[in-house]
Amino acid sequence: MARQRFDALRLVEERKPVKITPPSSKVSDYYGENTFGLAVMQEQLSSDIYEKLQNAIHRSEQIDQNVADAVATSLKAWALSKGVTHYTHWFQPLTGSTAEKHDAFFELNKDGQAIERFKGSALSRQEPDASSFPSGGLRQTFEARGYTAWDPTSPAFIIESGDGKTLCIPTVFVSYTGESLDNKAPLLKALERVDKAATSVCQIFDRSIEKVQASLGCEQEFFLIDRALADARPDILLTGRTLFGRTPPKGQQLDDHYFGSIPSRVTRFLQELEIEAYKLGIPIKTRHNEVAPSQFEVAPIFEEVNVANDHNVLLMDLMKKVSSRHNFRVLFHEKPFEGMNGSGKHNNWSLITDKGKNLLQPSTKAKENLIFITFFINILKAVYDYSDLLRASIASASNDFRLGANEAPPAIISAFIGTQLFDILTELENNGDIKVKKGDNIYMKLGISKIPPILLDNTDRNRTSPFAFTGNKFEFRAVGSNANNARPMTVLNTVVANQLDLFKKEVDKLIEQDEKKEVAIIDILRSYIPSVKKVIFEGNGYGNEWVNEAKKRKLSNNKNTPRALSVLKESSTARLFKRMKIMSQVELDARHEIRLSNYIMKMQIESRVMADLALNHIAPTAIRYQNTLIENVKGLKDIGLEDQTEETMITIKNVGKHLIQVKKLAHEMTQERKRINSMENVEEKAIAYCDDVKEKYFEELRWHVDKLETLIDDEMWPLPKYRELLFLR
Ligand code: ADP
Ligand code: MG
Structure with missing residues (x-):
């Protein structure tokens, strides 16, 4: 086994950066060349069809058959001109990854001749064999098959792979009875809801605003590991993280290698990734992160949420493909290495009107600031009221290892807004009832004109907050690096839409009672501040004081997925999703079940891999090493050097001590798994996996294995060590 480790190390020694040739020195020459974007559409479609398509995209209008046919025809022509042979409906099933089913463009006509055909109906709808995708019981209750339906708001694109272009x-992806079987359908509904609700609130101020778009800029963190080294670790291959491995001591020289500059192999990888992303119209700007060795980050320019999410999903696929061409493996796991920083996906989010105004941009003008403060406070109110749902939206087996760990956002959902804005809330809160007389400067009276211009740089950067206001956007940082953004974005946009609806109703009521508009708004906002303040936390989120303080404020601290997900069972959750027309009870239940099953599966795999590594790789290595030590002691005794055996005897005993524990724990854990596997109730089973397998055994087993790593001869150790994995060249 150790041979694979040393073979890998030798390979790494000889790696050379892969040469990259950009298609052109100017990005604008090839940006978006593989997407059927607006520019191509305008060129290819008649103005009438183009306009109808635009309405479908921007106003969610239905697409009729003749529009679909026309788009299909020009899409086919465009694709064929680029050498494409197949097409596929691309969707995001609840597994979290993406799925495709390829069909050739060519068909046989009635005379048996081959022709390239692609009709509107094929563009609009396809029936993948969906039986292998999880449906959380939806399929027992309903029609087994589902179909995929075109989302015209996200541009079609061409994927190049070794065997051709698609x-x-x-x-x-929906079932025949209309239940959504994917992540995208609920997201699209939530975005439509937030558009409606935000537009209607905007219209209190400005009747000309007709649309509000939610935007997302997703920073993607990841680790990059040499392929040969990663492949020599079954735990990385099968679970995406290291289940064992001693953390190098603090202040390790690793940092020196890292901080110097990006290793050229990585630079080349990033260059090629950029090129491939640009061809697909994914506007990334790269930079490297200085947090953990071998950890990097790419961030795009923000886009409309649905497009941004498709782009993120696509980008992750690209990263996997491109990294292997550079002999890397990219790790999206939230916590691949113990004692190192984990990876997240910071969801930068804001609301932008059709006039291009960011509603979260504070202004120096009093009137505009009233709009800002309206959205700002309503969003925080929504976060307070639905913090458990937001927590559930980011829960996953792998993110559990990151959330609440000492360098990641805590599992307690709180918001950070900075002292300036906090003071403004306090002032508003203390303002009391305001009477406005004719001729008064209303904004002055309301205390609104005094809001100082808040500079972007002025909002202190609190890295520990799961939900931070960063100048003109909120940043949901607790999202896992491996997650599909659709889930947190669905919840965030839904709860904000819901809150804006409530706010609008309350304001309308006061206005009907002859209250002045501005006064009504401020009165309602003021009434929210006590709750809003409960979810605001400006201090250090890593500290224990926050855990205690949060308890006092009755904020939840759900440290693990099975418990965080329990909010999906609550009737208030079902009511919210139903009221907002995002998901029905069945769809919600299905998701709860799928996510619990997913958790069980992940923990089961980790536990199995752990036991296998411990019993079949680590234990035999320990025994072999012990034997060489025993030989050594015997030999020393044979030649009369009995007095020099003491140290070795201690090591033999130490190795033996840990070896016994490793075997014992691995066996016990396996027994526990057997017991739990026979449980019927999915939720109880997930909780048992969490408490009786993960919590009870993982850390302890790891502790003994890591101890053995320090005791056993380096030449014999089978798994590439942290310093080797994290030392990139
Ligand atoms: P940071 O300092 O947190 O790295 P950046 O300014 O680099 O912040 O932005 C991070 C991400 O936030 C980028 O993807 C950027 O496009 C995105 N972003 C900036 N403004 C907005 C906005 N109004 N809405 C959504 N995302 C935004
Ligand atoms: Mg950021």
């Missing part, structure tokens, strides 16, 4: 059409 046209991918972004779609939603």
Whole structure:
């Protein structure tokens, strides 16, 4: 086994950066060349069809058959001109990854001749064999099969792979009875809801605003590990993280290698990734992170949420493909290495009107600031009221290892807004009832004109907050690096839409009672501040004081997924999703079940891999090493050097001590798994996996194995060590 480790190390020694040739020195020459974007559409479609498509995209209008046919025809022509042979509906099933089913463009006509055909109906709808995708019981209750339906709001794109080019059409995936079987359909509904609700609030101020778009800029963190080294670790291959491995001591020289500059192999990888992303119209700007060795980050320019999410999903696929061409493996796991920083996906989010105004941008003008403060406070109110749902939206087996760990956002959902804005809330809160007389400067009276211009740089950067206001956007940082953004974005946009609806109703009521508009708004906002303040936390989120303080404020601290997900069972959750027309009770239940099953599966795999590594790789190595030590002691005694055996005897005993524990724990854990596997109730089973397998055994087993790593001869150790994995060249 150790041979594979040393073979890998030798390979790494000889790695050379891969040469990259950009298609052109100017990005604008090839940006978006593989997407059927607006520019191509305008060129290819008649103005009438183009306009109808635009209405479908921007106003969610239905697409009729003749529009679909026309788009299909020009899409086919465009794709064929680029050498594409197949097309597929591209969708995001609840597994979290993406799925495709390729069909050739060519068909046989009635005379048996081959022709390239692609009709509107093929663009609009496809029936993948969906039986292998999880449906959380939806399929027992309903029709077994589902179909995919075109999402015209996200541009079609071409994927190049070794064996050719495929046209991918972004779609939603639904069952025949209309239940959504994917992540995209609920997201699209939530975005439509937030548009409606925010537009209607905007219209209190400005009747000309007709649309509000939610935007997302997703920073993606990841680790990059040499492929040969990663492949020599079954735990990385099968679980995406290291289950064992001694953390190098603090202040390790690793940092020196890292901080110097990006290793050229990595630079080349990033260059090629950028090129491939640009061809697909993914506007990334790269930079490297200085947090953990071998950890990096790419961030795009923000886009409309649905498009941004498709782009993120696509980008992750690209990263996997491109990294292997550079002999890397990219790790999206939230916590691949113990004692190192974990990875997240910071969801930068804001609301932008059709006039291009960011509603979260504070202004120096009093009137505009009233709009800002309205959205700002309503969003925080929504976060307070639905913090458990937001927590559930980011829960996963792998993110559990990161949330609440000492360098990641805590599992307690709180918001950070900075002292300036906090003071403004306090002032508003203390303002009391305001009477405005004719001729008064209303904003002055309301205390609104005094809001100082808040500079972007002025909002202190609190890295420990799960939900931070960063100048003109909120940043949901607790999202896991491996997650599909659709889930947190669905919840965030839904709860904000819900809150804006409530706010609008309350304001309308006061206005009906002849209250002045501005006064009504401020009165309602003021009434929210006590709750809003409960979810605001400006201090150090890593400290224990926050845990205690949060308890006092009755904020939840759900440290693990099975418990965080329990909010999905609550009737208030079902009512919210139903009221907002996002998900029905069945769809919600299905998701709860799928996510619990997913958790069980992940923990089961980790536990199995752990036991296998411990019993079949680590234990035999320990025994072999022990034997060489025993030989050594015997030999020393034979030649009369009995007095020099003491140290070795201690090591033999130490190795033996840990070896016994490793075997004992691995066996016990396996027994526990057997017991739990026979449990019927999914939720109880998930909780048992969490408490009786993960919590009870993982850390302890790891502790003994890591101790053995320090005791056993380096030449014999089978798994590439942290310093080797994290030392990139
Ligand atoms: P940071 O300092 O947190 O790295 P950046 O300014 O680099 O912040 O932005 C991070 C991400 O936030 C980028 O993807 C950027 O496009 C995105 N972003 C900036 N403004 C907005 C906005 N109004 N809405 C959504 N995302 C935004
Ligand atoms: Mg950021």
